[in-house]
Amino acid sequence: MRKVYLDYSATTPLSEEVFEKMKPYFTECFGNANSLHSFGRDGAYAVDMARRKIAELLGAEPNEIYFTSGGTEADNWAVKGAAWARKEKGNHIITSAIEHHALLNTCESLEKQGFEVTYLPVYENGIVKSEDLKKAITDKTTVISVMLANNEIGSLQPIRELAAIAKEKHILFHTDAVQAIGSVPVNVKELGVDMLSLSGHKFYGPKGIGVLYIRKGVKTDKLIVGGHQERGMRGGTTNVPAVVGLAAAMETAVRDLDKNAKHIKAMRDRFVSAIEKEVPFVIYNGDREKRLPQNANFSFEFIEGESILYKLDLAGIACSSGSACSSGSLDPSHVLLAIGLPAEKAHGSIRFTFGKDTTPDEVDYVVGKVKETVEYLRGISPLFAEFKGGIQNV
Amino acid sequence: MYNERVIKEFSEPQNAGELENANAVGQVGNATCGDIMKISMIIDENDVIRDVKFKTFGCTAAIATSSVATTMVKGKTIDEALKITNKQVIEELGGLPSQKIHCSVLAEEAIKEAINDYLQNYKNKKK
Numbered sequence: 423m424r425k426v427y428l429d430y431s432a433t434t435p436l437s438e439e440v441f442e443k444m445k446p447y448f449t450e451c452f453g454n455a456n457s458l459h460s461f462g463r464d465g466a467y468a469v470d471m472a473r474r475k476i477a478e479l480l481g482a483e484p485n486e487i488y489f490t491s492g493g494t495e496a497d498n499w500a501v502k503g504a505a506w507a508r509k510e511k512g513n514h515i516i517t518s519a520i521e522h523h524a525l526l527n528t529c530e531s532l533e534k535q536g537f538e539v540t541y542l543p544v545y546e547n548g549i550v551k552s553e554d555l556k557k558a559i560t561d562k563t564t565v566i567s568v569m570l571a572n573n574e575i576g577s578l579q580p581i582r583e584l585a586a587i588a589k590e591k592h593i594l595f596h597t598d599a600v601q602a603i604g605s606v607p608v609n610v611k612e613l614g615v616d617m618l619s620l621s622g623h624k625f626y627g628p629k630g631i632g633v634l635y636i637r638k639g640v641k642t643d644k645l646i647v648g649g650h651q652e653r654g655m656r657g658g659t660t661n662v663p664a665v666v667g668l669a670a671a672m673e674t675a676v677r678d679l680d681k682n683a684k685h686i687k688a689m690r691d692r693f694v695s696a697i698e699k700e701v702p703f704v705i706y707n708g709d710r711e712k713r714l715p716q717n718a719n720f721s722f723e724f725i726e727g728e729s730i731l732y733k734l735d736l737a738g739i740a741c742s743s744g745s746a747c748s749s750g751s752l753d754p755s756h757v758l759l760a761i762g763l764p765a766e767k768a769h770g771s772i773r774f775t776f777g778k779d780t781t782p783d784e785v786d787y788v789v790g791k792v793k794e795t796v797e798y799l800r801g802i803s804p805l806f807a808e809f810k811g812g813i814q815n816v
Numbered sequence: 817m818y819n820e821r822v823i824k825e826f827s828e829p830q831n832a833g834e835l836e837n838a839n840a841v842g843q844v845g846n847a848t849c850g851d852i853m854k855i856s857m858i859i860d861e862n863d864v865i866r867d868v869k870f871k872t873f874g875c876t877a878a879i880a881t882s883s884v885a886t887t888m889v890k891g892k893t894i895d896e897a898l899k900i901t902n903k904q905v906i907e908e909l910g911g912l913p914s915q916k917i918h919c920s921v922l923a924e925e926a927i928k929e930a931i932n933d934y935l936q937n938y939k940n941k942k943k
Contacts, residue, residue, distance in 0.1 A: 726850055728875035729826070732818075736827055745850060745875070754850065766847035802832045802879070804854040804871040805847060 425738040426784045430716055431573055431601060431775035432742055437626040440670045444628065447663035455660040456651060465662045472669035479676045480618070480635060481609035488634045488652045489665055493600040493621030494524040495645065496634040497567075499656070500596040500617045501528050503642035504565045505537055508594070512562035518542045518550050518579070519760040520572050525598055526756070542568070547709035548577030548761045555587055567596040570613075571606065574744055574757040574773055575708030576717025578606065585614040594640065600624055600632075604675030605683060605714050616640050620672075622664065626778075627671030631664035682778045687715035689776045689785050694718050696789040701796055705767060707758060719744070721763060721771045724806035725799040730772050733795040739788055744771035766805075821910045822880045829883035831890070833869040839938045840865075842929025845922050851878050853926040855886065859934050863894045870926070877916035884908045885923035894931045900924065 447468060453461030455469050470484075477484040490496045505515055517529055519541045529539045540558045542550050550568055559566075566588045571578050581597050588595035596617040599608050604625035610618055616637045623629040636642060636655075648657020675682075697704060703723040722730060727745030734741060744755030745768075753759070754768035763771075774788070800806040818826075838856035845851040851874040858867040868890050870882040885905050889897040902920035906912050912920060 732876045769850040803873045805873045
């Protein structure tokens with residue numbers, strides 16, 4: 423059966439080139455990067471080189487780069503560490519309503535510890551307004567965290583503007599840039615952020631490895647305590663092959679950004695215009711311009727997302743859904759609700775995310791299958807029957 | 817997440833559609849929760865369910881349970897159909913993930929709702 427992967431925002435395949443660079447660090451160069459002997463020093467050298475490379479790509483200094491187990495740990499550490507370290511100063515945190523669960527659940531756990539959290543609204547386009555941030559700041563605000571690009575609807579947030587407001591008020595600013603690396607330029611100096619999270623597997627690197635950038639001079643508490651790894655800030659044996667892989671993948675992703683983003687956007691746009699032309703009663707969620715090039719998110723009215731997902735899966739197509747039924751919770755996507763979509767329309771949402779290897783032929787195949795699937799499911803939907811009946815009675 | 821039987825019932829459901837001359841119609845669930853099941857039946861003078869169809873807005877499990885539940889009641893008397901529980905529907909499907917149990921409850925409720933409709937609005941009026 424033909425297989426088409428359109429879930430590149432969930433994860434990407436590890437590139438062969440990156441895999442080759444990682445291989446020796448699983449086998450011959452297996453040393454613990456903290457050991458003093460030559461085996462350890464070989465590992466430490468590789469980690470050092472990777473750290474320098476990542477710093478250079480982000481516009482940071484090597485000693486501002488901390489390795490974590492992934493984006494989730496980086497988000498947890500950034501916000502918890504900063505909030506804890508500023509407990510004496512204040513207990514107020516500001517974030518947005520459309521953050522990834524790594525951030526939202528971090529805030530929720532801080533609320534249980536007595537912190538107060540303000541969730542900035544977004545508008546129909548899925549973008550935070552800087553006036554709302556200004557209004558939300560109190561003299562107790564210590565940390566602000568707003569994502570660079572949303573994972574569900576791809577909306578790009580005005581981070582530079584938001585970070586400047588935070589800086590003026592001497593409040594720490596963190597951004598989750600997990601979806602952004604390799605898709606839009608990311609430079610910590612240009613953005614003006616104090617902390618930034620990223621994750622290796624979103625740009626053809628390995629899973630289980632992430633980075634938290636912490637600007638020099640920023641005081642923060644530890645999240646993972648243990649040995650003296652990461653300059654005493656994050657315990658745990660360094661995952662040398664993953665660190666090497668992340669740096670190599672990031673180097674390629676940043677180098678090829680213009681070329682890849684152009685191709686990916688062309689594939690996405692081909693898909694979006696075909697769906698809007700071929701399938702009636704669809705809503706294109708998110709902003710049309712201020713959006714990640716790889717992201718398309720549609721609500722198909724009168725039908726439910728999980729059944730669309732499985733029907734497409736039977737045709738070999740991989741995508742993801744904002745329906746409650748695919749998440750295991752009863753509520754549909756918090757992001758789609760935050761942009762004002764009614765629950766029944768949020769239940770019918772599907773995210774397609776495109777990659778550097780997506781071909782026009784694949785796009786056309788998926789458009790055909792989506793059309794078929796939507797027609798089929800509407801055919802057995804009582805909501806669609808009701809709707810059609812309503813039209814006929816008018 | 818789903819077993820092969822569930823996927824089969826979902827991808828090639830039995831009894832999908834709506835009966836125009838139904839004398840028993842039941843609809844349960846709501847769009848906000850993401851599940852609506854509508855069952856229509858033709859019940860004969862001996863209270864036997866001669867034909868049954870469903871229309872469902874919902875997930876894979878909701879569509880699969882609709883398919884199986886309608887098959888289970890076809891040819892049965894209404895008394896027999898009323899005894900069918902969501903547990904039996906799940907057994908027939910060879911199991912459902914725990915977060916999908918409510919879909920099978922929906923099927924049981926839709927059948928009961930349809931039979932109630934028949935008893936209240938059709939059978940008793942006829943007498």
